Amino acid sequence: MTLIAAKDTPATDTRAPEKAERPQGYWHGVAKRVLRDKATMFCLLVLLLMFLAIVFAPLIAPYDPYVGSIARRLKPVGTPGYLLGTDELGRDMLTRLLYGGRLSWFIGIMPVAIAFVIGSSLGIIAGFAGGWLNMLIMRATDVFYAFPSVLLAVAVSGALGPGIFNAILALTLVFIPPLIRISESTTAGVRALDYVEAARATGAGPFTIIRVHVLPNVMGPIFVYATGLISVAMILGAGLSFLGLGTRPPEAEWGLMLNTLRTSLYNKPLLAMLPGICIFVTSICFNMVSDGLRGAMEVKN
Amino acid sequence: MIFYIVRRVLYSIPIALSVGLVCFLLVYISPGDPISAIAPPDAPAEMITQLRRDYGLDKPLPEQFAIWLGRVVQGDLGRSLSTGRPVWGEVSVALKNTVSLAVAACTLAFAIGTLLGGLAAAFRDTWVDRIAMTFAVAGVSVPHYWLGMLLVAVFAVTFPLAPSMGAGPGGTFVWDWAHLPFLILPMVTLSAIPLGLVARTVRGTVIEILHQEFITTLRGKGLRSGGILLHVAKNAAPSVLAVMGLQLGYLMGGSILVETVFSWPGTGFLLNSAIFQRDIPLLQGTILVLALLFVALNLVVDLGQALLDPRIKR
Numbered sequence: 001m002t003l004i005a006a007k008d009t010p011a012t013d014t015r016a017p018e019k020a021e022r023p024q025g026y027w028h029g030v031a032k033r034v035l036r037d038k039a040t041m042f043c044l045l046v047l048l049l050m051f052l053a054i055v056f057a058p059l060i061a062p063y064d065p066y067v068g069s070i071a072r073r074l075k076p077v078g079t080p081g082y083l084l085g086t087d088e089l090g091r092d093m094l095t096r097l098l099y100g101g102r103l104s105w106f107i108g109i110m111p112v113a114i115a116f117v118i119g120s121s122l123g124i125i126a127g128f129a130g131g132w133l134n135m136l137i138m139r140a141t142d143v144f145y146a147f148p149s150v151l152l153a154v155a156v157s158g159a160l161g162p163g164i165f166n167a168i169l170a171l172t173l174v175f176i177p178p179l180i181r182i183s184e185s186t187t188a189g190v191r192a193l194d195y196v197e198a199a200r201a202t203g204a205g206p207f208t209i210i211r212v213h214v215l216p217n218v219m220g221p222i223f224v225y226a227t228g229l230i231s232v233a234m235i236l237g238a239g240l241s242f243l244g245l246g247t248r249p250p251e252a253e254w255g256l257m258l259n260t261l262r263t264s265l266y267n268k269p270l271l272a273m274l275p276g277i278c279i280f281v282t283s284i285c286f287n288m289v290s291d292g293l294r295g296a297m298e299v300k301n
Numbered sequence: 302m303i304f305y306i307v308r309r310v311l312y313s314i315p316i317a318l319s320v321g322l323v324c325f326l327l328v329y330i331s332p333g334d335p336i337s338a339i340a341p342p343d344a345p346a347e348m349i350t351q352l353r354r355d356y357g358l359d360k361p362l363p364e365q366f367a368i369w370l371g372r373v374v375q376g377d378l379g380r381s382l383s384t385g386r387p388v389w390g391e392v393s394v395a396l397k398n399t400v401s402l403a404v405a406a407c408t409l410a411f412a413i414g415t416l417l418g419g420l421a422a423a424f425r426d427t428w429v430d431r432i433a434m435t436f437a438v439a440g441v442s443v444p445h446y447w448l449g450m451l452l453v454a455v456f457a458v459t460f461p462l463a464p465s466m467g468a469g470p471g472g473t474f475v476w477d478w479a480h481l482p483f484l485i486l487p488m489v490t491l492s493a494i495p496l497g498l499v500a501r502t503v504r505g506t507v508i509e510i511l512h513q514e515f516i517t518t519l520r521g522k523g524l525r526s527g528g529i530l531l532h533v534a535k536n537a538a539p540s541v542l543a544v545m546g547l548q549l550g551y552l553m554g555g556s557i558l559v560e561t562v563f564s565w566p567g568t569g570f571l572l573n574s575a576i577f578q579r580d581i582p583l584l585q586g587t588i589l590v591l592a593l594l595f596v597a598l599n600l601v602v603d604l605g606q607a608l609l610d611p612r613i614k615r
Contacts, residue, residue, distance in 0.1 A: 143319040146596050147588075148554025155324075155588045158576040159331040235444045239558050242446050243573060258447060262562075269454035276447030284442035291438070 033296035040292025043285040050282060054101035063092040065099040065252045077270050085271045088260055089250075093271065097278055100252040104279065107164065107246060107253070108234035108286075111171035116226045119176045123183020124218065128191055128210055138184060144177040153236055157245045167246035171237055175229055182225045186218045220297055228290035231283040238279050254279050305607060313600050317593060321373065324589040325366050328581050378586035383578045388586035391571060396590065398474045399560070399567030403552040405484055406491035411545050414496045418503025425508060433500060440497025449490040449562035456486060466564045473566060487563040491556055495548040502544045506537045539610035546602035550595040 034040055053060060068091035075086040077093075084093035126137040144152065157170035190196065191214065199209050238255025240246040247253040249260065257275040265272040344352075353359050357368055372379070378388035414437075421433035457465035469480035510516065510533050519529055557569030564570065568587050575583035 139315075142316060143323065146316050146320045146599070147323070147592050148551045148595055150551070150555030150557060151588060151591055151595075154557055154572060154576075155327060155584070156330070158572065158584055159327040159581070161332055231442055235442075238444060239446060242558065243561060243576075245576065255444075258444075258450070262450065265450055265454055266458050269458060273447070273451060273454065276444055276450065279444045279447060280442065283444065284438060287438055287442045 030293075030296045034292060037292050037296065040289055040296075043288040043292070046281065047285045047289065050101065050285075051105070053098055054105060057095075057098040057102060061092075061095040061098045063095045065091065065095045066250050067091065074264055074268055074271065076268060077274075084274060085268070087257065087271075088264055093274060096252040096257060097254070097274060100254045100257055100275065101278065101282075103164070103247055103251060103253040104234065104238055104255065105282070107167060107171070107237035107241070108230055108282070110168050111237070112175055112226055112229045112233050114168075114172045115175035115179050115229075116222070118172075119179025120183045120219075120222050122176075123180040123222075124187045124210065124214065126180065127184040127187025128206070128214060130188075130191075134184070137180065141177045141180045144173070145181075149174045149232075150236065150239070153240060154243070154245070157240055162245050162248055164247050164251075167237060167240045170240070171233055174236070175233065178229070179222065179226060183218065183222050186221050187214060190214050190217045224290060224293045224297060227286065227293060231286040231290070234279060234283045234286065302607070306604060309600065309603055309607075313596055317596050318370075320592045320596060321370060321589065322366065324585050324592065325369055327585050327588065329362075331579075331581060373589070378589065379582040381575075381583040382580045383574075383583070388583050391583065392568065392587050392590050394473065395566060395568045395571045395587075396594075398468055398565060399553055399556055399569065401474045401476070402484065402487055402491060402556060402560075402565060402567060403549055405488045406552055407495060407545060407549045409488055410492040410495035410499055410548070413492070414499025415503050415541065417496075418500040419507060421500065421504040422507035422511065430504075434504070437497040437500035437504075440493045440500070442497075443493050445490055445493050446558040446562050448493055449486070449559055452486045452490055453562070468566050487559055487565050490562070491552055491559045495545070495552065498548060499541065499544060503537065503541055506540050507533055510536045539606050542609065543602050543606050546598060546605070550598040554591045554595055 068086065068089040070090050072082070072086055073088055073090040075082050075090075077083075077085045079085055082092050082094070084097065087093055087096060122137050126134040147155070153170045153174045155170075156173055157166050160166040160169065196209060196213050199213055204212070237246060238253070238258070241253050241255030242259045244256075244259065247256050249256065254275040258272075258279075261268075261272040261275065357365055360368070376389055378392070380386065381388055381391055384391070417433040417436055421430040421437075424430050453465040456462045463485045464483050465486055467483060468474040469483040474480050474484065516529060516532070519532060553568070556565075556567060557572050559565070560567045560569035561573050568591055572584065572587050574580070575587060
C-alpha cells in the first residue's frame with residue numbers, strides 16, 4: 001500500500017516516505033531500490049536462469065558434449081532433434097552451449113574473484129597505512145597500468161602458453177591493479193573521516209578500525225566495481241580462447257566454439273553466431289546489474 | 302605549470318624502465334629454458350653451451366637485463382626466430398597498419414559517441430536518453446571479435462558490400478581510395494567499445510556541467526542554446542579528450558582480436574603469429590613497443606589535459 005502511494009505522489013514528495021524508512025538501514029534501502037529497478041531485475045533473472053542452466057547442464061543437455069558424428073555435421077538451427085543445430089564435428093550445439101557456459105563463466109568470474117581478494121586487501125592496506133607502504137604498492141600498480149589490459153593478458157598468457165589455468169592467471173593479473181586503485185582511493189577517503197579519527201582517539205588499534213569502521217564502508221563500492229569487471233573478464237576470457245590461448249579443443253567453451261565455427265561463418269552464419277550471442281547476453285546482463293547496483297548504492301551520482 | 306610538466310615527464314622514465322623489465326621477464330615466465338626456443342631440438346651439448354654464451358644467457362639476470370636494455374635503447378630488439386629478420390623492422394611495418402586502424406576507429410567512436418552522449422544528456426530521462434544509453438551499454442558489453450564476425454556475415458557474405466579480409470592491395474594499408482573499403486568493417490568493429498565509453502562519459506560530464514550555476518546565469522542573461530552548447534563543449538572537452546586519448550592507446554594494444562578476425566596485418570596479427578610459433582623475441586619486441594607507445598600516449602594525455610584545463614594543478 002505504502003509503495004503504491006509513494007509511487008503515485010509527485011516527485012517532490014517522494015522524499016518523505018524515504019526518510020521515514022531510514023531507520024531500516026542503508027542496505028535495506030539499496031535492496032528496495034534494486035527491486036524497484038525493472039531493467040536490473042530482468043538482467044538478474046536472466047543471469048540466474050543461465051546460472052541454473054549451466055549448473056544443471058548434465059541434466060538438461062540432450063546429448064554428450066564430446067560425442068559427434070561427421071555424418072550430421074553443421075545441421076542448421078531448428079533441425080528436429082537438434083534444436084540449435086550441430087557444430088563442425090556434428091556435436092549438438094545446445095549441449096555444447098550449456099556445457100560451454102560452465103567454462104566461460106568460470107573464466108569470467110574466477111579472475112575477478114581472485115583479483116577482488118588480492119586487490120582489495122592490498123588497496124585497503126595501502127589506503128589505510130599511507131606513507132612508504134602506500135608508495136610501494138601504488139607505484140607497483142602504476143607499472144601494470146602502463147600496459148593496455150588486452151595486451152597484458154595476451155602477453156602473459158602468450159608467454160605462459162595456452163591453458164585454462166594460464167588464462168585465469170593472466171586475467172587475474174590484469175584485474176588486480178584497477179581493484180587496488182579503487183580500494184586505495186575509497187579507503188583513503190574513509191580514513192580521513194571524523195569517526196575514524198574519533199575511534200583512534202578512543203584507543204582503537206588499526207586492525208579494529210579496519211574491521212569495524214573501514215571494511216563495512218569500502219566493501220560495497222569495491223564490490224560494485226568488481227561486478228562491472230566481470231563483463232570485461234567474460235569478453236577477454238572468451239577472447240583468449242578465441243585466439244587459441246585459453247581452453248583447448250575438445251573442451252566446450254564459448255570463445256573457443258566461436259573460433260572453431262569461424263570457418264562455417266560463410267555458409268551457416270546463424271549457427272556460427274550462437275556462442276557469441278551467449279557471451280554478449282551474459283556480458284550485457286552483468287554490466288546492467290553492475291550499473292543498477294551502482295545507481296542504487298550511490299544515491300548522489 | 303612548468304614544474305608539473307617536468308615532474309610528469311620525469312615520472313615516465315621509471316615507468317618506461319619498469320615496462321622494459323616486465324617485457325624482459327616475459328621470456329623467463331615462458332615455460333622451458335629460453336635456449337630451447339633458439340637451439341634446434343637435437344643440438345649437441347657443446348652447441349647449446351656455445352649458444353648460451355652467445356646470447357649471454359649464462360650471465361646473472363640483472364646483467365642480462367642491463368645488456369638487453371642497452372641494445373633496446375639503440376633500437377635493436379633482436380631477431381625474429383621464425384623469419385630471421387630484425388624484430389624492429391617487422392614491428393614498425395605492422396605498427397603503421399595498427400595505428401591507421403586505431404586512429405580511424407577512435408575518430409568514428411568520438412564522433413558518434415559524442416553525439417549519442419550529448420543527445421542523451423540534452424534529453425535526459427526521455428526515450429532518446431534510453432535508446433542512446435542502451436547503445437552505449439551494448440557497445441561496452443559486446444565481444445568485439447564476435448561483432449566483427451557478425452559484420453562479416455551481414456556485410457561481406459549476405460550483402461557483399463565491403464571486403465572482410467586483409468588491408469587491401471600490397472598487403473599494407475595506405476590512405477587512398479583503393480584501400481579505404483578494407484578499413485570499413487574493422488574500423489566499425491573496433492570502435493564499439495570506445496563508442497560506448499565516450500557516450501557514457503559525455504553524458505555524465507554534460508549533465509554535471511548543465512547543473513552548474515554558470516549555466517543558469519547564461520540562460521538568465523538570454524543566451525541561446527547554441528551559445529550554451531559552446532560553453533558546455535569547452536568545459537567537457539578536457540575529460541572527454543582524456544578518455545579518447547587513453548582509448549586510442551587501448552585500441553592499439555587491444556586490436557589483436559579484431560585484427561585476427563579481419564586478418565589485418567597489424568601488431569595484433571604479428572603477436573598472434575609470434576605466440577603460435579613460440580617466437581619469443583618477436584612477442585617481447587611487439588609488446589615492448591606497444592606498451593612504450595601507451596606510456597607516451599598517457600604522458601601526452603596528462604599534459605594535454607593540464608594545458609587545456611587550467612583548474613588542474615597537481
